[in-house]
Amino acid sequence: MKKKMLFTILIAALALSACSGGGGQAQPAIVRVGWAGSPDTLNPGMAILTEAYTIFELVYDSMYELNLDGSFTLSLAESANVSDDGTVWTFKIRDGLKWHDGQPFTAEDVAWTYNLYKDTPEYPYLNGYYTPYFDTIEATPDNEVVLTLTEAIPNIESQLVFLYILPKHVWESVNKTEYENVEMVGSGPFKMAEYVQNEFVRLTANKDHFSMPPKVDEVIFQTFENQDALVQAIRTGQVDMVTEMPNTAAESLKADENIELVVGAPLAPGVTDIIFNQLDPENCPEGGICSGHPALRDRNIRLAMAHATDKQQLIDVILLGLGNPGLTLIPDGLGVWYNSSLTDYEFDLKKANQILDDAGYADTDGDGIREMPDGSAPLTFRLNWPSDSINAPRMSELLAEMWGAIGISLEPQAVDPDALTAQCCPAFDFDIMIWGWASDPDPSALLYVYTTEAIPTGSSETGYSNPEYDELYTNQQVELDFEARRDIVWQMQKIVFDDVVYIIPFYDANVQAYRTDRFTGWITDQAKVELSDITSLVLIEPVK
Amino acid sequence: MNRTRAVLRKTAWSFFTIVFVVVLNFFLFRVLPGDPARAGIRDPRLNKDAIEVIRVRFGLDKPIINCFDSLNPVKVGNCAVNPLETQFFIYAKNLIQGELGISYHANRPVVDILGERLWNTILLIGVGQILSIILGAAFGVFAAWKARTSLEYTAVGISLVAWSLPTFWLAILLLFWGSTMGLPVAGKATPGMSSLPLLQQWGDIAKHMLLPTLTYTIIYMGEYTLIMRSSLLDVLSEDYILSARAKGLNTVQILRDHALKNAMLPLVTVIAINLGFTVAGVIQIESVFSWPGLGSAIYEAVIRRDFPVLQGAFLLIAITVILANLLADLTYTYLDPRVTVD
Amino acid sequence: MQTTLQSSTTFSRPESGFTVFWRAFRKSRTGLVGLIMLAIAIFVALFAPAIAPYENAAATSVGIADIYQPPSAAHILGTDDAGQDVFTNFIFGARVSLTVGFFAAFISIFIGGIFGLVAGFFGGRWETFLMRLTDVMLVIPDLPLTVVIVALTKPSLMNIIFVIGILGWTTTARVVRSQTLAVKSRKFVLRARAIGAGRLHILTRHVLPLVMPILVVQAVLAISLAILNESTLSFIGLGDPTAPSWGQMLNFAFGRGAMSVGAWWALVVPGFGIVWVVLSLTLLGQGLEQVLNPRLDTHHLMPGRPKVGTEAQAAHPARDIILDVRNISIHYINEGKPPARAVENVSLSLREGDLLGLVGESGCGKTTLMLSLLNLLPAAGQVVNGNVYYKGRDLTAMNEDEINNIRWSRISIIFQGAMNALNPVRTVGDQIAEAILKHNPAFPKNKVPERVAELLDLVGIASAHSDHFPHQYSGGMRQRAMIAMALACNPDVVIADEPTTALDVMIQAQILELLDELRKKLGLSVIFVTHDLGVVAELCDRVLVMYGGVTAEYAGVDTIYNEPKHPYTQELLKAFPDLTKPKKKLSSIPGYPPRLDDLPAGCRFAPRCPAVFDRCQMEEPGLHVLKNDHHVGCHLAEGSK
């Protein structure tokens, strides 16, 4: 009897679950987003991953909003004033703002948060890069925040945009490093409802948000460790949107009439780079091994290789066409900072061969591989990449073929990412690497990579050193005039492009897909695609 | 007396193995190249000071053991360091307090991460093991009983094929088949179900479990079938089966009362040993089906080189396997009266 | 039936070990299929350049349109994520995958083999150390170790092979150790020591050759595991992406969204390759194992062959004859071979309260005859003629259910080797109780222990031992317990099949005494099977001497011993040591008993018979009945009365 009961219950449970999908009554409008990741932590001081920043963007507010075109809009403050010397900024915070828990949101919270970010050494990602120029931050009784800088900087918006404002009344009493912030009291357009790390994040709408009240009721972000499953999920309607997927899926998803596919540069694009170790062993930093092939220090070699690189084929095969040829570390996704005046080295094997011939690299022993002018060593380079990259091996195959055509051979070898870090910099124990950088909206970070100063710290992967470039770098950091700074940045790009410091095969595009049968209003007409831009989720509404 | 002794000795040995694993576990992850503080955090925004902050946070600024700064390459450091301040001592101390360090990636105690995922894996393995054992044993019994019939050839054939399947390959094929059948392809439950009645939640979980469990069952069932079959074939050729038949017992009675218990013995050992090998399978299944268990935690940790998590999971699994083996040994002692301390 | 050779057969060049092995292996269908499948895979790998339609290199002119193209004339299995021909990669992938498999397996077999051999052979501290190490390795999950090793080295093919190899030795070490221990405990190793051979000599000449087959099986399994492991490592991103193995093909197909495009071929083809090779190796392994560790391919629950031959025979037997066996013939059917004529035309009759001795050398069909009485013949055995009447009912005509009621309750058997005939995991008392309850379901449950105690007491075992397991009994006690069990249902007939063969003389005497006592006390009729003439002389009323499956002589005990007519009986008696006539030189019968599947024409004893004459070579003698119910199966007895 007992057994039978249990069985009945099980059957009932299955039956219930089977019909739970299509309930009749007015269901809340829930947007399901599938993504391949999950926030690493919800503590804004400790977070690294984009997924975390996406949630911050939705749940918190910050001083500025970053728009899809790369421009900034003032968000929390009604107005921002800067002193004439550019060191004192005064932000007037909107009145009547409220935290999700009902407490009033004031300038005090803002000032407290900025001080927290600035003074907590365990938040190195923030105070190491975004707050180094902050001197003092104070709140005034007029609901104003006064930010005093140590020196004038040109890019205050990009410094503030990722500094999310935390509720002082919650954060005052917690351990700043250990706090996991799962409850996440914020002020943004969505409220945290439920969070299970690596499973899902469930947010409910904050319909009272001052600028962007969402039209849907809930957003659920679900983690898919398997990209094929993700594609399958949007196909079968288990999710309404996917933020990333294999490029291969694009074509077939496009064919689905209920799915709209968007391709564009990401807001903070990733850069794939082919890195040449050009460090002269004489300048070997402390702890360095500096075993780079001497030929790579010769610009002719690098230039010839640039001419022998068919970027379009790389884009076609590796990205299925969803990307643009790259020039320098500054991607086209950075908008104005991207030097669009540069013309890429054309793919021309004849020219490449010519360059090598002229420079004295000849194939003296007839094995199809050129030797150094003194005949000492063949042009055989070790090619390494982090073993967690699935695209790099394909790229290495293609590069081996392309460069083989100009008498350069490669010894391809995947390396554990940690081991590669150890091998890379500042050890300089490699010849060529395929790796990548993630970018910041401001070009400064990526430009730093080329500086001489970065060689011993490990940020410089190439060992490139050019005093002229170093000086320009310092200048752009303090140039307040936007146009003038942009010119310097462009000039810097020209220098490193001419010196062929890297070969940047491409800037990859972001591919996202939306189901249009349940929600409408997705932003699909922008040049860029980014989930951490919240506009879509705020704008969409259920299909009637 | 003998049995108590055997139990004691086996328990003691298991304890020593655990201690060994604990120590090995520490050094294994310390011989790795590179600086964990920088690994996976390749970020131009970090300056030297910031890196130092991270190293301090993860306790990597301390010497590994007294006199040795690092193991790779081994070099003699400052012997004046208080041994209590070494990484090894801190690791041991934390371990005793039930702490496994902080995840490089998730900024959370490893214990919390593993803790919440452990149960999901136990659920998956539990159901999968039970199903595969029951089905495998049943097929094995039929195959042996009906030896040299098409029934046996079918059962053995299917089992051999199942045994030969790469786990993740089967998982991905099932995932595609399942998704066309409208089955969920990821996760343990539909997010946001927690407000629904318990029954409905269970049903939802059951639906999510279907594909991973099926994969698991297929992969391991084959092995159990083969073992059960060969073990039962051995038993059925024993003289005491003949004497049971001579006693007038019918086939069912013979199988039930004389053959099964004896034939189960090898299976018990294999099940316990299998737990260790299951890890690789669970990693593949969980990561294909995004099942939030230990396996996918390990997979992510491998991808992200999140060594504290890997180290914790490693320890957890090793200890589980050691205990499972101990349990199997003791079960064996219980099941087979012939086992005494030798 | 032991394999014996006629010493008279002239000898051709004997087969090498390989030929013998191959002949046995050929019979294993699984093994053959596996071998063929593997051969195909190896062939493909070896001749990859000739088979593959394209050269093993990425196509230079690949464009976006070439990626994930479905199967077509140009690409019969489609293209992959880099526009490469899947079929070509599949063919070349066989090379890499098999290389990984073979080399990794070699490493693990090498390490495991040495560890196992050393541990098993030298024992002592080495063994403790190595086996503990093996235990520890077994509980340590492979994967973290692999991660660390791959991170420490580089994910090159060499290192992958190395990692898989050194992580895979544990099973081999265990198996090799136990095999080494088994070989080491065999007497020929002791004998080698006795002739003064050193350890190295014993290890290389005696142990290694016998461990080798196990190593081969292990190697086959290790190869398949290595191939699976390589694909798993590739899946987790720890493989060598520059080595185009099947695992890497899968890795690229996964990582680069083959399924999302619907390019199933990129996924299914390499997966199929892995399944093919792993399956072939598994099958091969199974086949090898069957050869090396031949398990009877029959067991006691397999349905026997239906009886063929004559129907019920005429005359109803005399009233006091309880068991009447009439002209029974039993063959063992071997597929594709002549049947082994294990018993031919044997008749016997057992009177109530009598003790009938059944004597013969090993392999003469005694046990087969006894098993046939209760329809317990193995699956290959078939009653081709004759009947067995128990109180007038034909047992050979009964179905399984009907005979189950006769078994044990009317006729029970005391098996040879009681250790094996008792279930080791159930207590002796429990096994006796089972027999009682089976045939007497109405027996009051609470009285059962009492009855068990009574039975044990009857055979001289203290009832306290009823809770013990068979292994806790000594050999003599087990045999007594077996007797107690045989008496559990008060049977009329007890068949004792060599109950004392493995026992010491004193214990043997005890058991015989006990049997004789019980027979008298309980009025049992007993058939006593033995090869020991002395035992028969001590106990029996009538004796049936069997040779090569036929009746040699059947008569009262005194006739057999004092007036034997068959030359075999005569010779057998001469070969038996008789303490009453010491210092007499023992005579032996030259030659060996015939193989039952290769019987000589004419008399089966003719090749060994001292009185052989021409007729014996041609004609099988009939059974001649002399006075006193004396049956003799010899031409010489013809006509004599």
Add this chain to the structure above:
Amino acid sequence: MKKPANAKFLETRGLKKYFDAGKRWIFSPNIKKVHAVDGVSLTLRRSEVLALVGESGCGKTTLGLMLMGLEEPTDGTIFFEGRDITHLADHERKDLRRKIQMVFQDPYESLNPTQTVKEIISEPLHVHNIGESQQERDERVIKALEDAGLKPADTYLTRFPHELSGGQRQRVVIAAALVLEPEIIVADEPVSMLDVSIRAEVINLLAELRISRQIAVIFITHDLGSVGFFADRVAVMYLGRIVEIGTMLDVLERPQHPYTKALLSVIPVPNPRLRHERIILKGETPNPVEIPPGCRFHPRCPVAFDACRLSDPPMTTVSKTHQAACLLMPK
């Protein structure tokens, strides 16, 4: 070389072998001992057949292995031709091995199934580096085979053990022992696994060898019946001790010890007309871990009296050739 026929040339004095019962365990320092052989003194003369008789567990096999140097004695000494060979290392024993050879009980187990008959028999020659040339070795192998009754020898050379019958195998084992031209053969139950019709062959073979090659034989058996035909002397063992020793006729016809009497009485006689009263001892040989006090046979002895529980009877001389250890014996 002159070989005095009756010189003592193998002798044991107070030979003991104790095994540990169970594994050593930290908490139980006093481990129990199995008293497998518990003080055996005997002598073997040249070309003498000495039968060692007793039930299983009486220590007769262990004794044989100790004589072979395959078990290390716990106590006592073994002399061979007056030389103490008790604790020789393996390399010191090598030449001794040529002189003392062993034949084991199970002919199926004592041959390596992967070796041919020729390999098996020539192996001792290789081990001891005997023979100048291959030809000489081959001749020795053939001679050993023929001496062991395997004729014509060359038909056997290339066979594997599984192609031989039990009797043939046992002959091969004997040939492998003979090839070293030993002076002693220790035969441990060489016929108990064989069928009756074949047993006689092997026993006769050993009896012949002893005459033709002057080989002394220690014949270990549990069956008194099978020794009567060729043993010169018989030693009866019980629980690790010799309880009676004497010439064959002494023991078979004038047994002194009740145990010997019992053993003799239970030997089946192949003649129904000679059925006789048998002395059947109760129970089985006791566990050699706990040796009964006093006379170790007293718990099973049909004629035991009080004194037997208290004093351990010494070996008493019955005649010049006959000794036994029983309190009932006339002094």
